[in-house]
Structure formats: C-alpha cells, structure tokens
Amino acid sequence: MPGDDGYFDERVAARYDEGEPEMFDPAVVDPAVDFLVELAGEGRALELAIGTGRIALPLAQRGVPVHGIDMSKAMVARLREKPGGDDIGVTIGDFATTTVEGTFSVAYLVFNTIQNLTTQAGQVACFRNVAAHLEPGGCFVIEVGVPSLRRLPPGETIRAFHLSETRWGIDEFDVANQGLISHHFQIVDGRVERNSVPFRYVWPEELDLMAQLAGMSLRERWSGWKREPFTSESLKHVSVWEKPRD
Numbered sequence: 001m002p003g004d005d006g007y008f009d010e011r012v013a014a015r016y017d018e019g020e021p022e023m024f025d026p027a028v029v030d031p032a033v034d035f036l037v038e039l040a041g042e043g044r045a046l047e048l049a050i051g052t053g054r055i056a057l058p059l060a061q062r063g064v065p066v067h068g069i070d071m072s073k074a075m076v077a078r079l080r081e082k083p084g085g086d087d088i089g090v091t092i093g094d095f096a097t098t099t100v101e102g103t104f105s106v107a108y109l110v111f112n113t114i115q116n117l118t119t120q121a122g123q124v125a126c127f128r129n130v131a132a133h134l135e136p137g138g139c140f141v142i143e144v145g146v147p148s149l150r151r152l153p154p155g156e157t158i159r160a161f162h163l164s165e166t167r168w169g170i171d172e173f174d175v176a177n178q179g180l181i182s183h184h185f186q187i188v189d190g191r192v193e194r195n196s197v198p199f200r201y202v203w204p205e206e207l208d209l210m211a212q213l214a215g216m217s218l219r220e221r222w223s224g225w226k227r228e229p230f231t232s233e234s235l236k237h238v239s240v241w242e243k244p245r246d
C-alpha cells in the first residue's frame with residue numbers, strides 16, 4: 001500500500017522527469033502552456049497535481065501566477081530544486097478536497113491525472129472543489145486519454161502499452177467497475193522494479209456530467225493543445241468547462 005506520498009513516492013519522484021522525457025519536450029509542453037496562458041488572462045492559475053512542475057514552471061515563466069496542489073512531498077521537492085521552483089506556492093493534499101486561498105481564472109489537471117482518483121465520487125468531488133476555487137467565468141481544463149476499450153479484444157482484460165529493452169507497461173482492465181491498473185516494470189541497476197498504479201478511467205461525456213453537477217458547462221473539447229478537432233478516432237482530449245459569470 002502507498003504511504004503519504006501516494007504512488008509518487010521518493011523512488012518514483014527521483015526518476016519521474018527521465019521516465020517519459022518526451023513529455024518534457026518543448027514540442028509537447030509549449031502548446032499546453034500557450035493554451036493555459038490564454039485562459040488565465042490577467043488571473044491566477046491553479047494546477048491540481050503539480051508534480052515536479054513540468055507545466056507550472058514554464059507557465060509561471062510566462063507571467064501567470066501559479067499555485068499547485070499535490071499529495072506527494074517527494075514530487076514537490078523535485079519542483080523546488082528547479083529554477084523558479086521556490087517561487088511557486090504549493091499546498092500538500094488530495095486535489096479532490098484540498099482548499100487553497102483565493103480564486104483563480106483557470107484550474108487545470110493534465111497528463112491523465114483525473115484518473116488517479118479511483119472512485120466516481122472522488123472525481124465528482126474534484127469538479128466541485130475546482131468550481132469553488134474558480135472566479136465567475138473561470139475555466140477548468142482537463143487533459144486525459146479516451147478510455148482505450150476499443151483496443152481490448154472481446155473477453156480480454158490485458159493490454160501492453162509499452163515495450164522496450166528496459167521497460168514494459170501493461171494495463172489490466174476491470175471493465176465492470178471502470179477500473180484499470182497500470183503495471184510498470186523497469187530494469188534498474190540490473191534488477192526488475194515493479195510499480196502498479198490503480199486508475200478509474202472516465203468517458204468525456206461522464207466528465208461533462210460531473211462538471212454539470214458542479215455548476216459548470218462544457219466550453220471546448222479538442223483532441224490536443226493546438227485545438228485539433230476531437231473525433232471518434234481521438235486518443236485523448238483537452239476539455240474546458242466554464243463556471244457561469246453570474
């Protein structure tokens with residue numbers, strides 16, 4: 001069972017930035033930051049699950065005041081080590097329920113992390129928590145994969161999502177409960193290390209209903225940060241829900 005840092009403990013945090021280096025590539029980060037700068041306007045941004053600051057640091061460098069929430073002190077310690085990392089306020093806690101001072105023009109939760117909340121009630125609580133932190137007219141942005149059930153042959157529950165010389169990734173689905181365990185195996189110093197993380201996969205329309213329960217409505221849905229169209233073939237979506245102005 002995970003400790004206070006959840007699944008992103010010291011061992012995971014130490015290698016987080018190297019684990020998927022492509023996610024730190026400016027070609028991936030810059031369009032997300034551009035998107036968020038535009039929505040932030042003159043206001044502040046709240047990042048749920050700020051982690052090591054992959055998005056928060058470049059966003060702050062663009063002049064947007066950012067505050068973060070994360071349950072992992074180990075991940076936040078990595079953020080603090082980076083240039084500008086000490087200037088970003090972070091509250092340690094569960095992003096579904098943790099409250100922070102002030103209001104925000106944009107809140108965002110990227111890299112599939114809504115799925116780290118493993119119950120529907122937890123995901124609904126997250127939307128309600130965000131709505132309570134947004135200014136009127138403020139926006140909540142989520143980046144998350146479309147559940148990959150179309151790739152699961154009938155009767156199968158296991159799907160490999162990564163295979164390389166030193167790393168293997170296998171998703172194990174519990175379709176009846178919208179559950180998913182991502183098993184990561186990696187060779188480190190000649191030994192195989194395993195990290196199995198539970199998720200609750202969630203459909204775009206279900207997220208819209210969660211937004212509605214929290215008093216928000218869908219404003220935009222794209223398949224990427226450059227506002228590519230969202231279609232039946234899209235593997236992920238970037239969705240924006242808005243809190244009413246009055």
Ligand SMILES: C[S@@+](CC[C@H](N)C(=O)[O-])C[C@H]1O[C@@H](n2cnc3c(N)ncnc32)[C@H](O)[C@@H]1O
Nearest residue numbers: 008049050051054070071072075094095111116
């Ligand atoms: C995949 S990382 C994403 C970090 C960062 N947003 C990024 O894009 O690189 C997921 C982060 O979510 C945090 N996290 C997961 N579940 C959480 C929860 N319920 N409350 C707060 N933080 C959580 C982890 O500690 C970790 O830092």
